[in-house]
Amino acid sequence: MEEHPLSTVDVRHSSRFRPERFPTAGQNPFPGGSIEDPRLQRQLGFLNAYYHLNCAYADLQEHRSTHGNGGEAHEHALLQEIEKALLEIESLEAHYRKIGMIASPVQVDGFVNDVEFHDAVSVAEMTRRSPTLSSSGCFAIPGLAQLDHSGRTCGD
Amino acid sequence: MRRLRLRNTLSPGDILMLTAAVRDLHHCHPGEFETEVKTSALDLWKYNPYLTQFEENDANVTDLTCHYPMIHRSNRNAQHFLHGFMEFLNDELGTNIQPSVFGGDVHLSEEERVQPSPVAQRIGEGVPYWIIVSGGKYDFTIKWWEASRYQEVVDHYRDRILFVQVGSKHHYHPPLKGVLDLRGETPLRELIRLVYHSDGVLCPVTFLMHLAAAVPVPPGRFEKRPCVVIAGGREPPHWEAYPWHQFIHTVGALPCCQSNGCWRARTVPLGDGDSKDDPSHLCLDPREGLPHCMKMVTSDEVAKRIHLYYAGDVLSFLSSAQAEKVRPLLSQSIREKLTFELGLPAIK
Numbered sequence: 001m002e003e004h005p006l007s008t009v010d011v012r013h014s015s016r017f018r019p020e021r022f023p024t025a026g027q028n029p030f031p032g033g034s035i036e037d038p039r040l041q042r043q044l045g046f047l048n049a050y051y052h053l054n055c056a057y058a059d060l061q062e063h064r065s066t067h068g069n070g071g072e073a074h075e076h077a078l079l080q081e082i083e084k085a086l087l088e089i090e091s092l093e094a095h096y097r098k099i100g101m102i103a104s105p106v107q108v109d110g111f112v113n114d115v116e117f118h119d120a121v122s123v124a125e126m127t128r129r130s131p132t133l134s135s136s137g138c139f140a141i142p143g144l145a146q147l148d149h150s151g152r153t154c155g156d
Numbered sequence: 157m158r159r160l161r162l163r164n165t166l167s168p169g170d171i172l173m174l175t176a177a178v179r180d181l182h183h184c185h186p187g188e189f190e191t192e193v194k195t196s197a198l199d200l201w202k203y204n205p206y207l208t209q210f211e212e213n214d215a216n217v218t219d220l221t222c223h224y225p226m227i228h229r230s231n232r233n234a235q236h237f238l239h240g241f242m243e244f245l246n247d248e249l250g251t252n253i254q255p256s257v258f259g260g261d262v263h264l265s266e267e268e269r270v271q272p273s274p275v276a277q278r279i280g281e282g283v284p285y286w287i288i289v290s291g292g293k294y295d296f297t298i299k300w301w302e303a304s305r306y307q308e309v310v311d312h313y314r315d316r317i318l319f320v321q322v323g324s325k326h327h328y329h330p331p332l333k334g335v336l337d338l339r340g341e342t343p344l345r346e347l348i349r350l351v352y353h354s355d356g357v358l359c360p361v362t363f364l365m366h367l368a369a370a371v372p373v374p375p376g377r378f379e380k381r382p383c384v385v386i387a388g389g390r391e392p393p394h395w396e397a398y399p400w401h402q403f404i405h406t407v408g409a410l411p412c413c414q415s416n417g418c419w420r421a422r423t424v425p426l427g428d429g430d431s432k433d434d435p436s437h438l439c440l441d442p443r444e445g446l447p448h449c450m451k452m453v454t455s456d457e458v459a460k461r462i463h464l465y466y467a468g469d470v471l472s473f474l475s476s477a478q479a480e481k482v483r484p485l486l487s488q489s490i491r492e493k494l495t496f497e498l499g500l501p502a503i504k
Binding site (some may be wrong): 001038039055057079082086089090093094097098099100102104106107110112117119120121123124126127156 | 167168169237243252291294297299302303304326327328329330331361362363365366392423424426427428429430444445446490491493494497498
C-alpha cells in the first residue's frame with residue numbers, strides 16, 4: 001500500500017530536533033538509522049506527528065508562563081501549530097485504518113510520552129508466542145477438503 | 157444412555173452454536189444421551205445443565221469432532237447457522253435434532269444475575285446502555301465497518317444512549333470517543349454479564365450478535381434483546397440474522413453478492429503471513445479501504461435502525477440525570493483532552 005507522506009520522513013534528522021519531545025514506541029526507544037521496514041515506517045509517521053504535537057504544546061506552555069494572557073497573536077499561532085499536529089495524527093489514523101493499525105498515545109501532563117502500536121503482524125506474533133490467545137487461528141476444518149474446496153467457517 | 161464427547165476449537169460464535177445443538181439434542185431426545193464438551197471458549201458452558209464429565213479413558217464414550225458442513229450450502233439452503241451442528245449430529249448419530257429456541261444456550265448463575273452490571277459497578281448505579289463493537293478479528297477484516305461511521309452513530313445519540321465499547325486487545329477495535337471504554341476488560345463471563353444487563357448491541361457480524369440472542373434478558377424486560385448488525389454482503393442473511401435484530405445487509409444489491417453472500421475474508425492484504433491474504437479470499441470490490449457493501453451502509457441508516465426500538469417503545473433513552481452521571485466516564489480523543497487542558501472551547 002502507499003505510505004502516508006509523514007511516514008517517509010524522520011524528524012530526528014532535523015537540525016532543530018528536540019529529543020526529549022520524541023515519544024517512545026511501546027515503551028522502547030525507536031530504532032535509529034534508515035528505516036526500511038514498512039511497519040516501522042508507519043510507526044515513525046505517528047511518532048513524527050506526536051513529536052510535532054509535543055513541541056507545539058511545550059511552546060504554548062512556555063509562552064503562557066512568560067506572557068500570561070498577553071501576546072494573543074503569538075498564542076493564536078501556537079494553537080494553530082497544535083491544530084496542525086492534530087490534523088496530521090487524524091490523517092495518519094484514517095490512512096492506516098484500512099490495514100487495522102491502531103496507535104494509542106500515552107499522555108502524561110499533556111505530553112505524549114509513548115505510543116503503543118497494534119496491527120495484524122503484532123497480533124500474529126503475539127498469537128504465535130501464546131497460541132491460546134486466539135481461537136480464530138482455526139480456519140481450515142480437518143476433513144473439509146473432501147466436502148468442499150473453500151474451507152469456509154463463519155469466523156464469528 | 158449414549159455417551160458423547162463433543163470437540164470443537166473454532167471461534168466463540170461457533171461454540172455458541174454448538175451450545176444450541178447440545179440443548180436441542182437433549183430436548184429432542186430426552187434421556188438418551190450424556191454429553192461432555194472439549195471446546196475453546198469453555199466459559200460459554202458454565203452452569204450448562206446438559207453437561208457431564210466422563211473419565212478420560214471411558215471406553216463407552218463416542219468422541220466426535222464437530223463440524224458444520226451445512227455452511228457450504230448456506231447460499232442455496234434456507235437454513236440458519238443454528239442448524240449447522242444439529243445437521244452434523246443428526247448425520248453422525250441418526251438423531252432428529254431440531255432447534256427449540258432461536259438462539260444459542262447461555263446460562264447465568266443466580267449470583268451473576270443479581271450482581272450489578274459491570275457498568276453499574278463503574279457508575280455507581282444502573283443505567284441503560286448498548287454494547288458497541290467497532291472492529292473485529294484480523295482474519296476476517298471484510299466484516300469491519302468504518303470507525304468514523306461508528307463514531308457518527310455514537311455522536312448522534314450523545315446524551316441519549318450510553319454506548320459501552322468492548323473488544324479483545326488482541327483484535328482490531330479502534331477507540332471511539334464519547335463511550336464507556338471497556339476494551340480489553342471483559343473476560344467472557346464478564347462479557348456475558350454485560351450483555352445480560354444491556355439494552356442492545358451494535359456490531360458487525362460477530363460473536364456479540366449471537367451472544368445478544370443467546371443470553372437471557374433480566375426479568376421485567378421484553379423477551380428479546382435489540383441488536384443492530386452491520387452486515388454488508390459477506391453472509392447470506394438467512395444464515396446469520398435473528399428475526400428481532402436489525403440486520404443491515406446488501407445481498408442482492410451488488411454484482412459481487414447479487415444472489416449470494418460472497419464469503420470472502422479480507423478487504424486488503426495485511427502481510428501477516430495469513431493465507432487469507434490470498435486473492436481468492438480478498439474483497440472483489442474494495443472502495444477506499446472498505447468493502448463496497450459495507451460502504452453502502454451509512455451511519456444515518458444505522459442510527460435509524462437503532463431508533464426503531466425507541467419509536468416502538470421497546471426501549472427508553474437515558475434521562476437527563478443519567479446522562480449527566482455518565483458523562484465524566486466517557487472516553488475522549490486526544491483533541492478533546494487537549495482542548496480541555498488548554499482551557500479553550502475548541503482549538504480551531
